[in-house]
Amino acid sequence: MGQLVAGTAYVKVDGAQLTITGGAEAPLMAVKRETVHPGFYKEEPLAPYLKMTTIFEAGFPLKSLINGRDMTVTCEFKNGKVYVLSGAYLVDEPSHKGDDGTVELQFDGVNGSWQ
Template sequence: MADNTNRLAGIAYIAVNGQSYMLAGELTYSPGTVERESLIGQDTVHGYAEKPRAPFISGSFRDAGSLTVADFNAMTNCTVTCELANGKTVVGRNMWTVEAQEVKTPEATFEVKFEGFSGSVTEQ
């Protein structure tokens, strides 16, 4: 995708189940599968606690006239594909949306967050 090997950030594209959507900004992803928290006592650091974490892909979408925002709330078992400016492709498989989508009318934007099982978000 990237035709300029020096470009690292900027342009990005997103598609859900092969359907492209207007990405208004702030595409974020995390392939991380665990969350750690340091366990600190009054005397020293004792170690850490670890628990599972849902990998995710999220972004700010533009509410086009042909779009039905309510459809995002119903999305489950989706494949989310992101193409980044640095040439990387991020793929999320078997993902679902979390949180209800709310449109901000000043710029016709709404946030969507897809989450999945451990290992569902990969970088290629």
Template sequence: MGNRVAGVCYVKVDGAQLEVKGGLECPINNRKREAIVASAGVAGFKETTVVPYVKLTAIFTADFPKEKISAATDMTITAEYANGEVYTLSDAFLANESAAKGEEGEIELEFNGMRGRWQ
């Protein structure tokens, strides 16, 4: 019996499931560390907070919830990976610019939020 580690993923926005075309990305860490380099080498590191996020490519269906996604500032985004891992993003909002691409029928989305948690 094999272990499924990749494949179909599911994303829900406030309970409404989106059609995910491809990439799904969520951070596994909540802190970023960068080395502080001095003349003698690495002196230590600095630590900054990583913004919790969910990035995905969705199919731009006729019932795509574009008004809700573009206006809401307190969504709950649930991302379920093919391996069973689930990431929940709370108090989420659409970050950056998103545009529907007619040629491929897709839309790139990036949600940022106040809290991200792996379950």
């Protein structure tokens, strides 16, 4: 029997639910490892983040997202896994794509945890 692992994800930012298209992206590890020589590697911290494409609908909390410096972003994936990003803030350049009514968002944060 198959198990559902893909589909709609649900995202809330400080309690306000965003309507997203497709899915969301979150890191699985807190570090980035790179092999220096077989059996030897170096490790760098990886900033916790969440990426998604949202619908720019009426009531979109644009002002609170732009001004937020210590937000909590929760993403519930279709497979039941939940990623919580605390101390979150928007990074890069979110911009509205008028042809399809979406906004690309990336939140970085202080702490990211899987539940």
